[in-house]
Amino acid sequence: MANKKIYAIASITLIILFLSFSIAFPVILFQKSPNQPAETKYSPAQISQNSSSSPSSWDWRNVHGENWLAPNKSQSPARIGACEEFAFVDSFESQINLYYNQHLNLDLSEQMKIDCKHGTSPLNISSSNQLVDELCSPFVNRDIFCNGQFQSTQEDKCCNVPYLCNNWNTRLWMSLGLDICDIPPYSSHRNCLNFWDFDSEEKIKQAEEEVKKLLIYRGPIHMHISGMTHSMLLIGYKENRSDWKTIQMCNAGTEMCVANRGCIARTCNPGESSFISYNFDPHYNEMRWINYSCMEYGNTGIYQWTMADYGGYPTTSIPNNTCDPLLYNSGGRFNSYLQHTPKNGDVIWIFRNSIGGNFEEWSLDVRQFGVLTMPSGPFIPPSNNSYWPTGFTNNPKCFDNDNDGYCNWGISDIGLNNSWRFANCPASCNDKYEKDCNDADSSLGPFDENLFCKQIIPKILPPSRDKKQKKLFK
Numbered sequence: 001m002a003n004k005k006i007y008a009i010a011s012i013t014l015i016i017l018f019l020s021f022s023i024a025f026p027v028i029l030f031q032k033s034p035n036q037p038a039e040t041k042y043s044p045a046q047i048s049q050n051s052s053s054s055p056s057s058w059d060w061r062n063v064h065g066e067n068w069l070a071p072n073k074s075q076s077p078a079r080i081g082a083c084e085e086f087a088f089v090d091s092f093e094s095q096i097n098l099y100y101n102q103h104l105n106l107d108l109s110e111q112m113k114i115d116c117k118h119g120t121s122p123l124n125i126s127s128s129n130q131l132v133d134e135l136c137s138p139f140v141n142r143d144i145f146c147n148g149q150f151q152s153t154q155e156d157k158c159c160n161v162p163y164l165c166n167n168w169n170t171r172l173w174m175s176l177g178l179d180i181c182d183i184p185p186y187s188s189h190r191n192c193l194n195f196w197d198f199d200s201e202e203k204i205k206q207a208e209e210e211v212k213k214l215l216i217y218r219g220p221i222h223m224h225i226s227g228m229t230h231s232m233l234l235i236g237y238k239e240n241r242s243d244w245k246t247i248q249m250c251n252a253g254t255e256m257c258v259a260n261r262g263c264i265a266r267t268c269n270p271g272e273s274s275f276i277s278y279n280f281d282p283h284y285n286e287m288r289w290i291n292y293s294c295m296e297y298g299n300t301g302i303y304q305w306t307m308a309d310y311g312g313y314p315t316t317s318i319p320n321n322t323c324d325p326l327l328y329n330s331g332g333r334f335n336s337y338l339q340h341t342p343k344n345g346d347v348i349w350i351f352r353n354s355i356g357g358n359f360e361e362w363s364l365d366v367r368q369f370g371v372l373t374m375p376s377g378p379f380i381p382p383s384n385n386s387y388w389p390t391g392f393t394n395n396p397k398c399f400d401n402d403n404d405g406y407c408n409w410g411i412s413d414i415g416l417n418n419s420w421r422f423a424n425c426p427a428s429c430n431d432k433y434e435k436d437c438n439d440a441d442s443s444l445g446p447f448d449e450n451l452f453c454k455q456i457i458p459k460i461l462p463p464s465r466d467k468k469q470k471k472l473f474k
Contacts, residue, residue, distance in 0.1 A: 054212045055452055059236030059350060060094065060220050061359075064401070064408055065440030069220065069235060070094045070105050074357035075139075082139075084224065085113040086354035087231040091222040092131060092175065092375040094233070098219045099377035101397040101410030104389045108173060109137040112164065121159035123168075129375060130174040133387065136165040170384035177376035179218070183207065183369040185300045186226065198367055207366045208347055212237060216451050218374045219411050223351070226298065226370030228307065232360075234372075236350035240343065240363070256305060258292075266304050268294035274308065298370075377412055398425035399439060404456060405429055406436035406445050 061067045070093030075086045089110045097103055108131040115137070119126030157163075165171070181192035192214070193207055215221055215234060223234040255263040258277045272294040293308040348361050381387075381394050388394075398409040398421070407429035409415040415425065415435060422430055429436075434446030437453035444453040 054209055054216070054450055057236070057238040058212065058216055059238075061235065064438060066103075068094060068097050068103075069352065070097060071107070072352065072357045073110070073354070075110070075354045076356055082110060082114060083354055084231040085110045087222040087233050088373060088375065089113055089131065090233040090352060090354065091220050091373065092173075094220045095175070095375055095377065096173070096379055098411040099379060099396065101399070101408065104392060106173065106389070107134040108132070109134050109139070111139045112137040112159075115158035115163060116155065118155055121155040123160055123164070125159065129176075129178040130172045132164065132168050132171045136168055136171050137163065167384070171382045171387050173382065174380040175375040176378045176380065179374045179376055181372050183366065183372070185298055186370045189371065192372055204366060211366060211369065211372070213451055214372065214374070217411070218376055222373040222375070223369060224371040224373070225364065225368055228368075232351040232353045234349060235352055235359075238348050238350065240346045240348050268303050268305050270294060270303055395424065400426045400428050400436070401439045402436070402442040403428065404436065404442040404445060406432055406434060408436040408439040
């Protein structure tokens with residue numbers, strides 16, 4: 001009878017210990033079944049309904065401890081406006097690195113992107129999702145035949161041999177996952193969001209969250225910024241930490257800062273006279289003039305002051321401004337129209353600009369974003385494999401570099417396939433569907449539902465029993 005009482009007490013003690021560990025360490029004791037995939041593609045609606053925000057920073061120059069961007073190329077000096085094509089190709093090349101999870105660092109043709117834009121040439125080829133290498137169609141500022149207008153009627157001359165190499169059709173890289181979405185009021189493609197009107201601060205924050213998560217999940221994005229009629233490669237973001245200083249803060253989204261005039265309304269009336277603002281750019285130590293014209297925003301019927309032209313000349317004098325006209329960043333271009341003074345916690349977006357090839361930080365309102373283009377995988381490499389990079393096998397790589405039992409196979413979902421994972425990944429992650437969030441840090445495991453890195457909690461073993469304790473269970 002005594003032994004039964006002791007056994008009962010010991011059993012109750014174990015149950016209490018089990019429940020305590022269950023509460024303290026739920027990840028260990030109640031893991032998902034390995035037969036339940038952990039990664040699924042999200043929808044804008046799912047993101048908007050999440051109460052938690054995404055990670056406070058992200059930068060594709062340092063993910064898994066590596067820089068995944070393709071080598072930098074600058075369009076300068078260019079006689080034609082090729083920012084859209086350079087940003088697209090930059091995204092295309094970087095996406096290939098991330099899809100195959102290896103640094104292939106291709107050099108694809110911006111000139112073909114320009115010449116074959118509309119798909120109306122005799123070759124019946126469109127550069128919307130396929131590109132040849134740079135040697136097949138080098139960038140030559142071709143404006144003699146196409147006049148820099150990119151009109152479809154000119155492609156019979158531009159998108160053809162000899163401007164393309166003779167064997168162009170065996171040297172194409174093709175994206176099968178090309179995705180384009182719009183931030184309202186743009187509406188030429190699918191809506192990036194699950195709403196059309198920015199009628200609250202909450203919706204602006206939801207839009208920011210969607211762009212952040214697209215960036216993390218899909219890789220660097222070709223971003224057309226409507227307010228400046230310019231395209232750049234979005235590579236990351238961070239939260240403001242009071243490192244931006246201004247004299248006066250204009251109301252973001254409704255006002256702009258103009259030297260010697262202060263904060264004025266962004267909107268204007270058709271026919272209002274253009275004006276020139278003289279602003280000091282501390283990055284280049286130059287006085288810059290910006291010519292503003294009253295132009296329609298897209299096809300919305302709304303007219304806004306828009307930068308029509310700008311220039312600069314060296315100076316050391318700083319005008320007596322009523323507000324800070326060029327809210328400082330690493331590039332110093334167009335800021336007086338586009339940027340607002342970010343408060344603590346506001347998003348600072350990180351771009352690579354093909355004008356000069358610099359990395360630049362911008363405090364842009366997400367409503368300035370127009371069209372997001374993501375030339376994603378799967379990819380089809382050239383049919384002639386002599387144009388493949390050395391050692392390339394047309395198969396993503398899979399690693400567990402930090403030996404934490406979670407693998408990284410790039411930005412695709414190919415690792416969810418058991419057969420592929422067993423054949424291509426280290427055995428340490430054969431039983432795990434979850435992709436490693438940071439393969440350079442063994443304390444961080446897979447992503448959670450908001451794309452944060454899960455902290456790996458070491459498995460806690462029960463204390464060893466001495467001989468006296470073992471007798472209790474006999």
